[in-house]
Amino acid sequence: MMMLVVAAREFRSMFLSPLAWSILGVVQFLLAYMFLSQIEMFLQIQGQIAGVEGAPGVTQIVAAPVFGNAAIVLLLVVPMLTMRLVSEERRAQTMSLLFSAPLSMTEIVLGKYLGVLGFLLIIVALIALMPLSLLVGVDLDLGLVAAGLLGLMLLVASFAAIGLYLSTLTNQPTVAAVSTFGVLLLLWVLDWAGDSELGDADGLFAYVSMLRHFESLLNGVFDSVDVVYYLLFITTFLVLSVRRLDADRLPH
Amino acid sequence: MRTSKWCLLYGLNKGLSFGIVLTPLHFIIRPMENETSLIRVDCVSRYFGDFCAVDNISFDVKKGEVLGLLGPNGAGKSTTMQMLTGNLAPSAGQVWINGVDLLDQPKLAKAQLGYLPDTPPLYRELNVNEYLIYCAKLNRVPSVQRQAALDKAKQRCGLTEVGKRLIGNLSKGYRQRVGIAQAIIHSPAVVILDEPTVGLDPIQIREIRHLIRELSHEHSVILSTHILPEVQAVCDRVQIINQGKLILSDSIDGLQQRMTTSSWVLGLRKAPAESVLAEQAGLERIEVLDGNRFRVFGSDEQLVERLAVTAVEQGWGLFELSPERMSLEQVFVSLTTQDEVHQGEAS
Numbered sequence: 001m002m003m004l005v006v007a008a009r010e011f012r013s014m015f016l017s018p019l020a021w022s023i024l025g026v027v028q029f030l031l032a033y034m035f036l037s038q039i040e041m042f043l044q045i046q047g048q049i050a051g052v053e054g055a056p057g058v059t060q061i062v063a064a065p066v067f068g069n070a071a072i073v074l075l076l077v078v079p080m081l082t083m084r085l086v087s088e089e090r091r092a093q094t095m096s097l098l099f100s101a102p103l104s105m106t107e108i109v110l111g112k113y114l115g116v117l118g119f120l121l122i123i124v125a126l127i128a129l130m131p132l133s134l135l136v137g138v139d140l141d142l143g144l145v146a147a148g149l150l151g152l153m154l155l156v157a158s159f160a161a162i163g164l165y166l167s168t169l170t171n172q173p174t175v176a177a178v179s180t181f182g183v184l185l186l187l188w189v190l191d192w193a194g195d196s197e198l199g200d201a202d203g204l205f206a207y208v209s210m211l212r213h214f215e216s217l218l219n220g221v222f223d224s225v226d227v228v229y230y231l232l233f234i235t236t237f238l239v240l241s242v243r244r245l246d247a248d249r250l251p252h
Numbered sequence: 253m254r255t256s257k258w259c260l261l262y263g264l265n266k267g268l269s270f271g272i273v274l275t276p277l278h279f280i281i282r283p284m285e286n287e288t289s290l291i292r293v294d295c296v297s298r299y300f301g302d303f304c305a306v307d308n309i310s311f312d313v314k315k316g317e318v319l320g321l322l323g324p325n326g327a328g329k330s331t332t333m334q335m336l337t338g339n340l341a342p343s344a345g346q347v348w349i350n351g352v353d354l355l356d357q358p359k360l361a362k363a364q365l366g367y368l369p370d371t372p373p374l375y376r377e378l379n380v381n382e383y384l385i386y387c388a389k390l391n392r393v394p395s396v397q398r399q400a401a402l403d404k405a406k407q408r409c410g411l412t413e414v415g416k417r418l419i420g421n422l423s424k425g426y427r428q429r430v431g432i433a434q435a436i437i438h439s440p441a442v443v444i445l446d447e448p449t450v451g452l453d454p455i456q457i458r459e460i461r462h463l464i465r466e467l468s469h470e471h472s473v474i475l476s477t478h479i480l481p482e483v484q485a486v487c488d489r490v491q492i493i494n495q496g497k498l499i500l501s502d503s504i505d506g507l508q509q510r511m512t513t514s515s516w517v518l519g520l521r522k523a524p525a526e527s528v529l530a531e532q533a534g535l536e537r538i539e540v541l542d543g544n545r546f547r548v549f550g551s552d553e554q555l556v557e558r559l560a561v562t563a564v565e566q567g568w569g570l571f572e573l574s575p576e577r578m579s580l581e582q583v584f585v586s587l588t589t590q591d592e593v594h595q596g597e598a599s
Contacts, residue, residue, distance in 0.1 A: 005389045009375075016377040097373035097434070100337040101390040102363040251299055251343040 002103050006111025011118045014081070020119060023077055027070075028126055034069045035130045038062045059141040063131035064218050067148040070127045071214060074120075074156050075184050081119060082163025083177035085112045086245070090171045099249070109241045113164055120156045124149065144220040151217030154230035155210060159184055161237035168244040184210075289314050289348075290441050290472040291336065296345030298331055305331040307496040308345070313442070313489075318468045320487035320504075321476040328496040329476040330370055333446050336474070337367040350441045363392060366440040366471075370447050372431025376420030380411055380430055383419055384437055391438035405433040408463060425456045432460070436467065443467055445475040449482060461486045484508070492587060499587045510583060516556055518546045519572025520563060532559060545572065 049055040191209035213226040289312035492500040563570040
């Protein structure tokens with residue numbers, strides 16, 4: 001329960017700065033534009049694909065690309081949200097408030113993580129509203145939308161876990177942001193190496209790449225391997241964060 | 253096969269007997285600690301790499317006692333306090349808070365601690381009420397008591413009027429008070445304050461000192477400072493730390509005795525020749541400070557009395573006669589040159 005106290009403050013502090021509001025506004029604006037252009041495209045090709053057997057439906061043409069674009073936008077946004085989690089507290093020397101309170105290191109890390117996750121959940125929910133608004137006029141493949149949303153949520157949750165870990169490594173929020181962005185981009189494009197002739201290695205790269213696992217969920221394929229991949233990813237970086245913070249206290 | 257089974261049984265047996273031996277000892281030791289001391293520090297050291305910041309320090313703090321940690325900058329005061337509050341793990345040694353081992357049961361021990369670090373850990377974007385309520389929640393104050401705890405802490409620290417103001421907009425003195433309020437909001441058994449009066453104006457310093465005295469009725473207080481009058485004003489006991497070592501542990505009276513010396517400043521408007529003064533009975537040595545002020549040394553208790561009488565009788569125009577105390581620096585110098593650790597009657 002104590003981690004919820006930490007999470008609530010983290011969440012609240014985010015909304016007390018203009019950062020959270022501007023991020024919500026900018027992300028929503030960008031994705032709304034992409035959503036509308038996707039709808040426009042659908043309206044143009046609707047006539048041509050109407051008669052074709054097994055042609056993609058509105059969900060695949062509109063919802064899936066919006067989620068895909070959202071992933072790229074959030075890849076840029078999450079580092080800015082996670083950068084200050086620990087490094088800012090270190091710099092302002094407020095960490096000792098948490099360290100001297102009756103809290104375990106795990107509760108501190110989980111609290112901070114859940115706080116950011118709460119904010120990301122709001123972003124994803126707002127993004128989800130756009131495709132869901134089509135329900136007024138058309139039948140959506142809700143299963144496909146749900147799989148896409150799950151994928152997006154797991155993806156940004158992994159982003160946040162890496163961001164939190166890198167934030168524990170430094171005193172400077174900007175350093176945390178830049179390194180988080182670098183790592184996320186690397187993990188994103190890792191499977192590009194699959195195109196070269198590396199033999200077995202490309203299988204490994206493709207397996208580690210975050211994009212591959214997201215794509216299958218985006219296409220409505222719910223494979224437990226993908227979900228487990230993300231969960232393992234998140235757990236790993238949370239455990240690393242706990243250990244890193246513990247190392248602050250320990251003699252070395 | 254057989255050996256491995258035997259090993260397992262043996263190991264189990266050993267573990268059990270070990271546990272049985274350990275437990276009674278554990279119980280014998282603990283009640284004694286509970287009675288006497290709220291904080292017990294036992295041979296604690298801390299290294300940063302090869303640098304030894306705190307070297308084998310041990311002390312006790314009893315209930316209702318205010319302990320002052322005194323020392324020059326970089327002496328290891330803050331490091332000691334960080335170890336007492338679980339912000340740093342000691343390289344060696346143990347810390348008990350109210351009979352609970354800080355390293356074994358950190359949550360239980362930290363629940364009885366309030367800590368103000370040298371920089372108050374404040375979130376500038378929150379207002380005072382929000383911040384203190386958050387601290388109360390962190391320290392597991394039950395929700396029904398939270399409002400009362402908030403009011404009490406604010407009232408004690410003189411924050412009643414600024415409850416709705418943003419911490420970022422408060423002056424340094426008020427921030428310091430919020431920091432103290434944060435440390436006492438959950439009525440911990442032990443309050444640890446790292447330089448609580450630094451950067452405050454004289455009136456605020458007086459208020460904070462008054463508050464610390466008030467706190468000592470219910471809590472044990474440890475505070476660190478490098479200001480001597482502060483220690484004299486609020487502390488019951490003093491420990492002087494230098495270069496990570498505890499070089500003095502004494503009651504405040506003991507420290508004051510240490511600091512009185514046998515030199516006096518004598519000011520005479522119509523001073524006689526130095527040789528005339530030097531002939532006074534019991535006077536060991538005399539130094540000329542400027543024109544008509546002198547520093548006189550002598551261990552005879554009646555020397556000063558006689559000097560005053562003579563000065564009046566001879567019409568020397570006595571205008572100053574004041575005892576000189578050793579400054580903190582001089583105490584340091586005299587202490588650091590002595591080898592062994594002094595233990596006063598208080599410990």
